[in-house]
Amino acid sequence: MAKARTRGARALVWLVVLIAGLTGANLAAVQWGGGSWMPQLALDLEGGTQIVLEPRLAEGESISQEQLDQAVSIIRQRVDASGISETEITTQGGRNIVVALPGEPDAATLQRIQASAKMEFRPVLASAAANAPGATPAPTEADPEAEAEASAPTDAWDQAWITPQVQADFDAFQCSDVDPTQVADPTKPFLTCSNDGTARFILGPVAVDGANIADAGVSAATNSQGQATGGWAVNLELQGDGPSNFEDVTRAITGLPEPTNQFAVVLDATVLLAITSNAIITDGNAQITGGFTQDGAQSLADQLRFGALPVSFQVLSQETISPTLGASQLQAGLIAGLIGLLLVIFYSVLQYRALGVVVVFSLLVAAILSYLVVTFLSSTEGYRLSLAGIAGLVISIGITADSFIVYFERIRDELREGKHLSSALETGWKRAFRTILISDAVSFLAAVILFLLSVGNVRGFAYTLGITTFIDIIVVALFTHPLLRILSRTRFFSSGHRLSGLDPQALGAVYRGRAKFRTPTLEGKGATSAKEAQRRQTIAERKSAAATTGKES
Known part of the structure; x- marks a missing residue:
C-alpha cells in the first residue's frame, strides 16, 4: 500500500519536473531568443507579407510549367527549412510565383525567398583580391566572340577564354559592379566577386548545372584513409549529367596551380564558395572540406540543396496582406473547443461521478503541456498556429477523454469481478495502458503520414495532432494513474462511496470471496x-x- 503511494508520488514529481523544464525553456526563449509567451499565428489568422517573384529570362526564353513547379517545390523547402510557418506558395499566370508569409518574416527568411538565383559550378580561370576604391567600373560580362583570337577555347576551363579584352575588363572590375539580378550567359566567361566582397574572379562557362544537385548533407570530415580529421564536411551528391560533367572538370583541373585548380559555386551572380579539386571524382559523390564549423557546414549544405532553382527569379513586388479568416474565426474555433471541453466534463461527471474531477484535472494538465510545447516551438522553430492547428488541438480533447474512459472502464470491470479497489486499479491499469498505447500509436502514425504527405495548413493540423497524442500518453502515465493510486487510499474511494463512481454495488459486483x-x-x-x-x-x-x-x- 505504501509502495503504491510512493510510486504515485514519484510519477507526479516527474510530471512537475517536466512542466518546470518546459516553463524554463520558454522563459529562456523569451529572455534571450526573442520568443513570446503567446504562440505565433499563421497567415489565415494574422495576415502577413506577400512576395511576387518574376523569372529573369534572356530574350526569347520562356519558362515551362515543369520548371515553375520545380521552383515552387525548392522555394517551399527553403522556407520550411526554418520551421513550420504555414507559408502559402502558389503560381500566378503560368509565369510568376507568389509567396505569402505569415506575420512579419525575419531577414533570414526574406533572404531565402529573394536569393532565388540559379546555382552554377564554373571553373576558376583567374582570381585576385578585391580592387581598391576608385577603379574604373567595367562590364561584368565579357563577349570573347567580339574579339579576334587565333585559337578558340575548347572547354570551360581553357585559359584561352582570358583574352586581352577580358583581362583588361578584369583589371578595371570592382565588386561594387556586381549586379545580383544579372543573368549570365552559361556559355561565356563571367567576371564576379565572392559573396563577402574580398576576392574577384574570372570564371569559365558553366561546367555543372546546379539543377544536377541531388542532395547535400553534413558529416565529420575524413582523410583519404577514411580517418576523422576533427572537422566538418559537406557531402555533395549529383544526378543526371552532373556526375559525368563533374568528372570531366575534376580530371582537367586537379593538380593545376592555384587558382586554376578551383571551381566556383555561383549563386546570385556571386561566388558562394571556391572549391579546390584534390581528386578526380568519378561517381558524382564529392566531399567539400575547408575548416567548416558544424553550423557553417550545415548552412552551405542547405544552400547547395535548396539553391538549385531551374530558373532565376527577381522580386516583382512585396506588400502586406490582411488575414484571410481573422480574429472572428479564431474566436469561433476557441469557442468550439470550449464547448467540446465542457461536454466532455459534463459526460465524465454524469458517468463517473467523483472520477470526473480526475478527468477535469487531467485535461487541465494536458492543456498546460500542450500550451508550453506549442509556445516553445513557436519561439524556437518558427511554428505558427493556424485554424487547422487549433482543430488538431480540439480533436485532442476527444483523444485524451477516450484514454480516461478506457482506463476507468477497465477498473470498473475489475470491481465487478469482486476485486478490491487497489487490486482492480493495478490490474485495470496494465490492461488499459496497452490499449491506450495502441490507440495513440495509430493516431500518431496517421499524424506523421499526414504531415509528410501534405503542405500548408494541413501540416499544421497533423503537427498539433501528433504533439497532443504524445502528450496524452504522458498525462495518463504521469498524472491520471498516479492520482488514482493516491485517491484509492482515501476512505471516500476505498469504501466505494456511491458518489465515487467506484461503488461495487452500483456496478453490480457480487463476488465476496x-x-x-x-x-x-x-x-x-x-x-x-x-x-x-x-x-x-x-x-x-x-x-x-x-x-x-x-x-x-
Missing part, C-alpha cells in the same frame, strides 16, 4: 447486475454456490 456470492436482493437495475454477475460464474463456482445454498436451506 472464493465461491461466495451475496444473495441478490436488489430489484430493477441492481437485480439485472446480480444476474449478470452470476452468469459469469465458472462451473465449479456455481456448484459450490449451490451446495452452500443447500446447506443454508
Whole structure:
C-alpha cells in the first residue's frame, strides 16, 4: 500500500519536473531568443507579407510549367527549412510565383525567398583580391566572340577564354559592379566577386548545372584513409549529367596551380564558395572540406540543396496582406473547443461521478503541456498556429477523454469481478495502458503520414495532432494513474462511496470471496447486475454456490 503511494508520488514529481523544464525553456526563449509567451499565428489568422517573384529570362526564353513547379517545390523547402510557418506558395499566370508569409518574416527568411538565383559550378580561370576604391567600373560580362583570337577555347576551363579584352575588363572590375539580378550567359566567361566582397574572379562557362544537385548533407570530415580529421564536411551528391560533367572538370583541373585548380559555386551572380579539386571524382559523390564549423557546414549544405532553382527569379513586388479568416474565426474555433471541453466534463461527471474531477484535472494538465510545447516551438522553430492547428488541438480533447474512459472502464470491470479497489486499479491499469498505447500509436502514425504527405495548413493540423497524442500518453502515465493510486487510499474511494463512481454495488459486483456470492436482493437495475454477475460464474463456482445454498436451506 505504501509502495503504491510512493510510486504515485514519484510519477507526479516527474510530471512537475517536466512542466518546470518546459516553463524554463520558454522563459529562456523569451529572455534571450526573442520568443513570446503567446504562440505565433499563421497567415489565415494574422495576415502577413506577400512576395511576387518574376523569372529573369534572356530574350526569347520562356519558362515551362515543369520548371515553375520545380521552383515552387525548392522555394517551399527553403522556407520550411526554418520551421513550420504555414507559408502559402502558389503560381500566378503560368509565369510568376507568389509567396505569402505569415506575420512579419525575419531577414533570414526574406533572404531565402529573394536569393532565388540559379546555382552554377564554373571553373576558376583567374582570381585576385578585391580592387581598391576608385577603379574604373567595367562590364561584368565579357563577349570573347567580339574579339579576334587565333585559337578558340575548347572547354570551360581553357585559359584561352582570358583574352586581352577580358583581362583588361578584369583589371578595371570592382565588386561594387556586381549586379545580383544579372543573368549570365552559361556559355561565356563571367567576371564576379565572392559573396563577402574580398576576392574577384574570372570564371569559365558553366561546367555543372546546379539543377544536377541531388542532395547535400553534413558529416565529420575524413582523410583519404577514411580517418576523422576533427572537422566538418559537406557531402555533395549529383544526378543526371552532373556526375559525368563533374568528372570531366575534376580530371582537367586537379593538380593545376592555384587558382586554376578551383571551381566556383555561383549563386546570385556571386561566388558562394571556391572549391579546390584534390581528386578526380568519378561517381558524382564529392566531399567539400575547408575548416567548416558544424553550423557553417550545415548552412552551405542547405544552400547547395535548396539553391538549385531551374530558373532565376527577381522580386516583382512585396506588400502586406490582411488575414484571410481573422480574429472572428479564431474566436469561433476557441469557442468550439470550449464547448467540446465542457461536454466532455459534463459526460465524465454524469458517468463517473467523483472520477470526473480526475478527468477535469487531467485535461487541465494536458492543456498546460500542450500550451508550453506549442509556445516553445513557436519561439524556437518558427511554428505558427493556424485554424487547422487549433482543430488538431480540439480533436485532442476527444483523444485524451477516450484514454480516461478506457482506463476507468477497465477498473470498473475489475470491481465487478469482486476485486478490491487497489487490486482492480493495478490490474485495470496494465490492461488499459496497452490499449491506450495502441490507440495513440495509430493516431500518431496517421499524424506523421499526414504531415509528410501534405503542405500548408494541413501540416499544421497533423503537427498539433501528433504533439497532443504524445502528450496524452504522458498525462495518463504521469498524472491520471498516479492520482488514482493516491485517491484509492482515501476512505471516500476505498469504501466505494456511491458518489465515487467506484461503488461495487452500483456496478453490480457480487463476488465476496472464493465461491461466495451475496444473495441478490436488489430489484430493477441492481437485480439485472446480480444476474449478470452470476452468469459469469465458472462451473465449479456455481456448484459450490449451490451446495452452500443447500446447506443454508
